[in-house]
Amino acid sequence: MYRKIKELLQFGTVGSAIEAKGWIRTKRINKQVIFLTINDGSCQQNLQVVMAPSALPKTLLNQLITGASIVVSGNLVASKGSNQLVELHGSQLTLLGNAPDYPLQPKAHSLEFLRTWPHLRFRTNTFSAVFRIRHAVSYAIHHFFHERGFFYLHTPIITAADAEGAGELFRVTSLNIAHLPKNLDGSIDFREDFFNQATNLTVSGQLAAEAAAMGLGAVYTFGPTFRAENSNTTRHLAEFWMVEPEVAFDNLEDTIALAEALLKCLLDYVLKQCPTELDFLNQRLLNYSKEQDRAELPLLERLRFVLAEPFARITYTEAIALLKEAESNKQGKFVYPVTDWGMDLQSEHERYLVEHHFKRPVVITDYPKDIKAFYMRQNDDGKTVAAMDVLFPGIGEIIGGSQREERIDYLEKAMQRTSIQDLNWYLDTRRFGTVSHSGFGLGLDRLILFITGMENIRDVIPFPRTPGHVPC
Template sequence: MANKIKELLQSGTVGTHVEIKGWIRTKRVSKQVVFLSINDGSCQGNLQAVIDPSQISEELLTELGTGASIAISGNLVTSQGQAQSIELQATELTLLGSAPDYPIQPKAHSLEFLREWSHLRFRTNTFGAVFRIRHAVSYAIHNFFHQRGFFYLHTPIITAADAEGAGEMFRVTNLDLLNLPKNPDGSVNYKEDFFKTSTNLTVSGQLAAEAAAMGLGSVYTFGPTFRAENSNTARHLAEFWMVEPEVAFNELQDNITLAEDFLKFLLEYVLKNCQEELTYLQQRSLHKTDTKQQMPLLERLNFVLEQPFARVSYTEAIAILMDAPPNKNGTFAYPITHWGIDLQSEHERYLVEHHFKKPVVVINYPREIKAFYMRQNDDGNTVAAMDVLFPGVGEIIGGSQREERMDYLIEAMQRINVPLEDLNWYLDTRRFGTIPHSGFGLGFERLILFVTGMENIRDVIPFPRTPGHVAC
């Protein structure tokens, strides 16, 4: 079995005979020596191999270009260069796959260009760093919940329920779209469909997770979700991943504490285990002249980790924003004019970056701008909602204490025309042994965007799905 470059760079012993397999990043040729920089994806760093040109034919040397895959063996020696401490003195080389006309040459490429080659961009320094960090955060998520006695729940991807009540769902059907069965009134007869009813891809696993929490106590989902929102912004995807814990007997303040502990655990894990990748991404962002980040990446992560989160009501937040200089001088793109308005990213970032100068949790939003399942407060106007706001991105988590009272829940569903019969099973969780309970949702790609300092959410998911784009 070939040695991993990560292990060799960390603890490789000079004089050891090793074999590595990977892809050529760069090649330098002189009369006396050939230098190959090789990466196998295990880490950010490359291992330099040094070869006597007399050992390889002219034809083979021509094929040893950027993108070609090779197996190479030899002895680890002390490097004569300053960029690395060891290098591989090659004694044997095998070309595994040539790469003529490889499109990603060792030069600066725009992220827009690399999105056109999403199936190859994993081999670049930037995307290697992003997706190793994505893996580390995924592992840390499971680790956090496992340590705290949560059970990992796989909620359905195909569902008949719209958890958000927004209607932006992808329909699932095996009906012949060119010959749809119809009812006498001209509507589609879904009784002829596979599930005998109208079904969609899920926008959230929350409702199913609530049901599970009623018997298992503490559960979480971590899976794909789908939104048919026709938006081509740098913050939206049609397919993305969500982390959604639900906890029996937790009330709103318990929920906030869980969210803060969760986020800090993830950031601490990444800072400890992905230093090389984070340093590279920070240097990349510092070299960009058009970056919108106001703090270097590592400073931003530590800013969140070290600060206790501020907790403020929506009403207090609106008062702060109405009095804020950007609102008074008209520089907010969306002016704050009255209580009841939904907060935009610019408002959320102002609260975090300028007013409180720390992460912020906004609670008790107007019921009219929040989902039907959130618990109504005693004032009759607000619900026990919570949004966690971060620098640079605004909302990173949204959650609430759930409405456990049957009559309040039914009234909220009827108010926004959620069919009671479609969610009768959900109402059963209130009919039989209802309890206070809470949960939240974390958009996984939104978190990775924050952790990596990338600017476009399409660059933190392996194969982005957006309006008009589903290739590879």
């Protein structure tokens, strides 16, 4: 009877006849015995298979190499080793798939090298741990919102709206780009395109989610978003996943409370559900820190600390004052010196506040309206908006949100100021029964980066899309 390796290691009965399938991780052979470790992806641990060489033809023995897939039948016995409770004493083995010249041999590989084999890196200990954690977090997100009465909304991937107004868009077209139809002024005539207008891949599902919240009360999106930002940093992707709740009748304080509750719920779930994966990644980070001679808080301690501590709160104005007086700023250690109120905070400023000043997650509120999106509610001072960012250690911004501008006259002025057009449907949500409402966007990939302790965001998404790079 075939059972997954996770089930065998947790619930397998010593003496039972079983069948296991998997890919060979390691092999040791001597005259008396063959030792194989196999893994089927169901858990972090491998299953050890022990067989007599005489039970197999020599041609088959030569094909038992790392990467090959096999099915083994035999009896489950108590293991003499310290790393597992049981092992499989095989009596019959069948090769399912050979793997000559398999590129991921059982030795240390750099993450840069593994990125050149994204379709195979799932079989490594590191990446199997990362993607099982990503699954657990994704499940917990849906559970969190379902338990709180939110409705899951599928917002469009193809849209005519630029929700952020930044213009970093991927165009979607069915036109023949070698022979584009033109208007008299030389511009592209999108009336001949599939949608009869210019369209692009979405940068956010927020605007559509706002419309849905005006009827359903509380909704959330969870899907891919796209940004054509020519950035090769360790925190940016061209295709990334966002979680975006929108709640009618909520204000900024409600949204901050929701964001903190969500993050802590997700950390708690992963700590409880993925202990072996986290233990493995924790040891990996300890080894890396030792090699780099860096004193870092161990991964597990970092997660538990963030879970236990309340997030710090500070306004943008207070943050600028702190940063201006920081020794790093006075000594010229910031790449972007902090000078005047109104400047956009960079990652180095955010991480200074989190990692050096407060030494815990930080929520910054009330940003200048000129550096934030048009839809954010203007505060009474006329200079700032009811916006908030949640900053995490090692990451910087992990959540960005705001109370949305529900007053149509204010919203129309903000749209004019930022040259946002063709959103009459969006204004309808303010024309017909407007209410205060609020929401935020959580970058799933950045959260996984924090939870796993990986150094590059390309290593926490299955197939990363970055400038000049589409591997599969």
